[in-house]
Amino acid sequence: MSLPYAFGEPPVTGRLRASPEDFVVDEVLGLVPEGRGEHLWLAVRKRGENTAWVAKQLARIAGCAEREVGYSGLKDRHAVTTQWFSLPAPRQPVDWSRLAVRTAAEILVITRHPRKLRTGTHRANRFLLTVRELEGDLEGLEARLTRIAREGVPNFFGEQRFGHEGGNLTAVRAWFAGGKPPHRGQQGMLLSTARSTLFNAVLGRRIEAGNWLTVLPGEPLLLDGRHSFFIAGEVDEAITRRLREGDVHPSGPLWGKGGTQAQAACAALEQAVVAAEPLLAEGLEREGLEPARRPLRVIPRQMHWRQDAAAKVLTVGFVLPAGSYATAVMREIVRSD
Structure with a gap:
């Protein structure tokens, strides 16, 4: 799936992960x-x-x-x-x-x-990433970095969620089409792949429509750092301010039985996008997953960067909540293979 950019194509190209040391991740346990x-x-x-x-x-x-x-x-x-x-x-x-x-x-x-470490226990991940062979509009890059630190980026699921060359997505489509069910250890990952595909499609549509950071009628607004949400009614100055400050975020569906938790215009948009993927939507509903929401935006916290124009190197550091992808941040900064 080709995903749109929130702020247009990045102004520079570069090489990410020239070596493992260029992609440093520290778990923030919480x-x-x-x-x-x-x-x-x-x-x-x-x-x-x-x-x-x-x-x-x-x-x-x-x-x-x-x-x-x-x-x-x-x-x-x-x-x-x-x-x-x-x-x-x-x-x-x-x-x-x-x-x-x-x-x-x-x-x-x-x-x-006293207890075993469980999935999802950690609160965040701290990243320190190095881009090499930097070429392009470095002044434009500085402005782009400043904007991302302030406004955030689309909270896309990264390509690693979909497996090598999209193998997980191919497998879940075959399963939902009536193929042999995968063994239990694989089912959770494949169900997550299906949900991620639908979420990315909804987020992509909202970026194309220019409303990914706009509160739609019936929009479930997620509180920052929490899974709880409230349905937006009248969008007043208080909601606008909280959105601008990153206290709340528009959200997209993690599809399950009963479809979307959105209402009104927001629900209509999500249902229209998901209608293009009936195999995935119906399969998720059939498997009985409870619907949930995911923020459309993630704001990199504690973001800092340094450019070395002579060496053509950019170093970027930030903290993301668990479940968000550093690659989603970097794709808005630099075009890289």
């Missing part, structure tokens, strides 16, 4: 392990490794089942990332240095907590 309890919590820094593979190696070293290893979310493989894992505290001493032998990863912190 809680402090208590230092006691039945579970070990490990802060792990990895380079060029995916999360599931590291979890598998931790299970082998600790002598526990893979399903007993917990982590909050998947992190980019082609990057240097720091994230937390948990596992039942082993009864015998363990040589954790074996992790560095098995993988390009190292354990930074070992502590304890």
Whole structure:
């Protein structure tokens, strides 16, 4: 799916992820392990490794089942990332240095907590990204960065949600068309892929219509950093101010049974877009997923940047809430393969 830009094509081109060190991600957990309890919590820094593979190696070293290893979310493989894992505290001493032998990863912190680390526990991710071979309108780039820090960017699901060359989307279409159901471990990812496709389509339509940052009649407005929303009635100065300040955000559908939670004109727009993908919409409703909302906008917090014109390098840092993609921010900044 070709996604539109919110502010027109970026004014520069460049190379992102020339090496894993150019894409640094640190998990912001949102809680402090208590230092006691039945579970070990490990802060792990990895380079060029995916999360599931590291979890598998931790299970082998600790002598526990893979399903007993917990982590909050998947992190980019082609990057240097720091994230937390948990596992039942082993009864015998363990040589954790074996992790560095098995993988390009190292354990930074070992502590304890009473509970297993669950999916979605972390609050945010901190990114430090480097773009190389920068070419184009550098003055225009400075203005673009300033605008993004103030207004945010479309909260698109990133291409990694859809699998290599869109393989997840192909698989969920085949499943919903009557094919063999995937095994249980894959179903959640494929259902998320279907929802993400519909969300991106709605957001793309609203960007094209120029109303992705406009409150529509019947719009569910999401409170910043929370999953709760209220339906917009009359759009008064208070709502306009809260939208401008980033306290509330327009939202799009995470499709499920009963369709959309929007009303009036907002519901009509979403239903019209989703009508072009009846296979995905009907499949999600049939699987009984509860509908939910996702902000159409994400504002990179603590955003900072530095340009080195002589070296043709741009470094950008920011914090995003869990579930938002750094690639969605960077696609508005630089055109990159």
